Amino acid sequence: MKRSVFSFLIILPVQGYRLVISPVLGPRCRFQPTCSEYALEAVKRHGPWAGLWLSLKRVSHCHPIEALGARHGFDPVPVEICRAAWYAPWRIKPQLKDETAHR
Template identity: 50%
Template sequence: MLALLRQVALLPVRFYQYALSPLWGPKCRFYPTCSHYAVEAVTKFGILRGGWLTLIRVAKCGPFHPGGYDPVPPCTKCENKQQV
């Protein structure tokens, strides 16, 4: 049930990845891109914490942050390390 809720929560991100991002081209200053970061964070940590991490990541995007490599933090309390 939780996996289904996570997939539903990620629908807007998937729509962006497959419908809008190809039209606009690569614009993200981070690696992985913010949309890929969102998918990994929500998959790894769940909707609340993953959503919070994604919000923080998107808030960094702007002229005052250089971007670069910014991975999802490791999950130290995950029961199943193969969730990602």
């Protein structure tokens, strides 16, 4: 796990949301794993900057209006990410089920 002060600053509000707000609202996430689980895993796996970007990208798709880019279903944190994609973040694509089956 890549730990830093910035990682802590990302993880702390997510944990706060999971402990305080989420129990009040109930299960509402359209994805599996939930967006908060995804955020924690993304920061642990890819560090604070990439994890934050992946988390924000995921949350931006977690709404009910499909015409505005909403998605749902199984969407795990990518195992590997191309660092060059951070210069063009629209190139980051979700993992396909076939890619993970061969590993």
